Amino acid sequence: MSEAVIETRGLGHTYKGGHTALDGVDLALGKGLFGLLGPNGAGKSTLMRIICTLLPPSRGTATVFGHDVTSECREVRALLGYLPQEFGAWRQHRVEEVLDTLARLSGLSDKKHRHERVAETLELVGLDSVADRKVKKLSGGMVRRLGVAQALVHEPPVLVVDEPTVGLDPEERMRFRQMMGRLGRDRTILLSTHIVANLGGGCQAMALLDRGEVVFEGPPDDLLRRAVGHVFEIEVSAEAADRVEAEYEVVSRNATPQGVAMRGVTASGLPEGAAAVESPTLEEAYLAFMASRGRSEAARQEEDAPS
Ligand SMILES: Nc1ncnc2c1ncn2[C@@H]1O[C@H](COP(=O)(O)OP(=O)(O)OP(=O)(O)O)[C@@H](O)[C@H]1O
Numbered sequence: 001m002s003e004a005v006i007e008t009r010g011l012g013h014t015y016k017g018g019h020t021a022l023d024g025v026d027l028a029l030g031k032g033l034f035g036l037l038g039p040n041g042a043g044k045s046t047l048m049r050i051i052c053t054l055l056p057p058s059r060g061t062a063t064v065f066g067h068d069v070t071s072e073c074r075e076v077r078a079l080l081g082y083l084p085q086e087f088g089a090w091r092q093h094r095v096e097e098v099l100d101t102l103a104r105l106s107g108l109s110d111k112k113h114r115h116e117r118v119a120e121t122l123e124l125v126g127l128d129s130v131a132d133r134k135v136k137k138l139s140g141g142m143v144r145r146l147g148v149a150q151a152l153v154h155e156p157p158v159l160v161v162d163e164p165t166v167g168l169d170p171e172e173r174m175r176f177r178q179m180m181g182r183l184g185r186d187r188t189i190l191l192s193t194h195i196v197a198n199l200g201g202g203c204q205a206m207a208l209l210d211r212g213e214v215v216f217e218g219p220p221d222d223l224l225r226r227a228v229g230h231v232f233e234i235e236v237s238a239e240a241a242d243r244v245e246a247e248y249e250v251v252s253r254n255a256t257p258q259g260v261a262m263r264g265v266t267a268s269g270l271p272e273g274a275a276a277v278e279s280p281t282l283e284e285a286y287l288a289f290m291a292s293r294g295r296s297e298a299a300r301q302e303e304d305a306p307s
């Protein structure tokens with residue numbers, strides 16, 4: 001019997017029209033916060049919708065606590081809370097009202113118990129002080145937190161959260177990251193993002209999806225170790241800086257009294273005069289990994305651009 005909370009085997013999905021968004025995905029998730037990284041179009045939302053029983057897979061299987069997402073979707077739904085990428089409706093309603101309605105849909109039929117859970121959940125996500133406010137008067141971060149609240153209200157052991165931080169300011173992003181770390185202590189959370197820094201320290205396991213395939217799975221530390229030797233720092237004159245930027249993927253660029261200090265990633269050798277960074281950030285490690293696959297940021301953007 002497998003220990004995994006969520007498990008996929010040979011999971012694949014081809015949309016009508018023939019585009020294969022997922023291809024042979026094998027993943028196993030235990031307790032805690034699991035980060036799903038990947039560029040735009042990698043297949044993250046497709047994978048999440050399949051796990052949440054909203055999209056039937058074309059091939060392979062996915063299970064939640066051993067229940068199959070296709071043949072046992074009722075059991076799976078009871079175990080899951082889902083925050084979709086585009087959560088944000090209900091603008092004319094008050095926060096508490098929205099949560100109460102969604103709690104009823106999630107099966108909390110007993111009124112007294114439901115009211116208690118609504119109050120507890122609003123407090124948990126820090127929205128208790130705005131319970132009477134209309135959704136349209138909330139900040140972007142508050143709307144995302146309301147999204148988390150509706151996913152949590154029936155106390156599911158598994159939370160699936162898709163790109164939670166799009167459009168949030170840095171402070172709200174940090175708050176969100178901390179909340180996910182906290183919630184991941186006694187649950188399984190599958191969280192997708194393409195902003196690597198959003199995973200934060202609470203994330204112990206991750207996978208990297210690229211064009212529908214898992215290209216890395218393991219602890220963030222493994223990705224960091226692989227990046228050593230492929231992340232560099234260099235200080236050069238302003239003109240030389242432009243040359244470095246044209247040739248390498250530069251992650252940061254700061255003016256100094258002498259010129260420009262830059263950090264970047266490279267799939268092969270370091271630029272002349274550069275020093276290897278010994279402790280890269282997770283974002284740098286991610287970019288270095290993608291570069292080693294011939295997938296620079298520029299190449300990915302070109303691929304995304306409408307032809
Ligand atoms: N309903 C659909 N019909 C056809 N193709 C789709 C559909 N939804 C997604 N796709 C395609 O499948 C691929 C994977 O999409 P998906 O939304 O799963 O990626 P993602 O990793 O979530 O991307 P993002 O970071 O932009 O949210 C993309 O190429 C996308 O264009």
Ligand SMILES: [Mg+2]
Nearest residue numbers: 044045085163
């Ligand atoms: Mg998506």
